[in-house]
Amino acid sequence: MIQIINYGLGNLGSVQNMLKRINITSVIVKSPKDLVPEKIILPGVGSFDTGMQNLLNDGWIEALNEKVYKDKVPVLGICLGMQLMTNRSDEGHLAGLGWIDGEVLKFQGNGLKIPHMGWNIVRPSTEDVSILRSDKSELRFYFVHSYFVSVKNHSDQLGVTRYGNDFTSVFRRENIYGVQFHPEKSHKFGMMLLKNFASVKC
């Protein structure tokens, strides 16, 4: 069972629909007191400060910290959800969750169209491909974002994507996972990734 966090931001229905397609039971959790020690997805579409503010207002942070650090529950951040797991963002003033050492930076011009919108390649950057496990040689996912994550420790980086320069499109530290793209919109590869996350051992 996977718990999808509803903190007022993000396309929860699409995530749940995608999980349904691959026969994975999920539940949308509206209140931190309803959290149980099971897998968690932190989705998110919107701005960094709105995301953090909603997590603060609704009392999510303590509950999530407990699940992530004490119960070691596997947690997957999607798009803004991934960015919130870092220390800070160019997009806002509030501190992030700080689960992964890193920061969120804005894409810089040089003819780059912003947002980075569309299908792009993710290249695994470690031998342990983890949630990027696939029998395909090239992994393509759907991205929509204007800010990207820069991790402090290279060992946390699981996948990179090139847009202007390479950026961290997938990270992992122990039970904490984040993806910048939208697996729920990425058709076959999205199903593969979510299946992989669902089969991660607790």
Added chain:
Amino acid sequence: MLTKRIIPCLDIKDGRTVKGVNFINIRDAGDPVELGAAYAKQGADELVFLDISATNEQRKTLAHLVKEIARHINIPFTVGGGISSVADVAPLLEAGADKVSVNSSAVKNPKLIDELSKSFGSQCIVLAIDARKIDNQWTVHTHGGRNPTDKKLFTWAKEGQERGAGEILFTSMDHDGTKNGFANDPLEKLHRLLTIPIVASGGAGNMGHFIDAFLLGKADAALAASIFHFGEIKIPDLKLFLHERNINVRL
């Protein structure tokens, strides 16, 4: 590298697709859900659903339809048609749409773009612009191209970007339906002028036209309707054709 996107567009009226659809293995060619799913399976990168229903009453069925579409389609999709307020957009995004497009209502009330992008983020606000050349000026039209306005394509597109639109969907009315190719000159000019992605629309007649839109027009995505609906161009063939000519696409 980011791939160029191929986007079929479906016109919806009273919850059904209009315009003929000529598709193998489709039971009900009028069902937008089934048609959209078929395109997704064929390799469409995104879908656009344009509601052309005449009245607001008929439009209320749209949120329900969007929910159905989202349940069956796992690629991004845009919904447009008759959107004129923040209140119109919220139920569509909640129902599972990834982006909404605005056209006439944004021309009438440009602040709408600011309000929508502030409420929902630029990434889900598409500014659709219909324009045709009048006295050598690309003139913006509204209401499905019926009404000319005093706005010009390039200044309006730039203003749209500054107000927070995340993407421009430019339809050349001079090219739409001609099957003679996309409007590559103004597309290229938009590309130089803007920093947000541009979707080319209007004029697709053969696979070479898509090459031109990407190489000459520098478009980030190309949208078409009838050539896909009637099976004149099949998306897997188009993708392969583009790939073989070194256009980066998702195969």
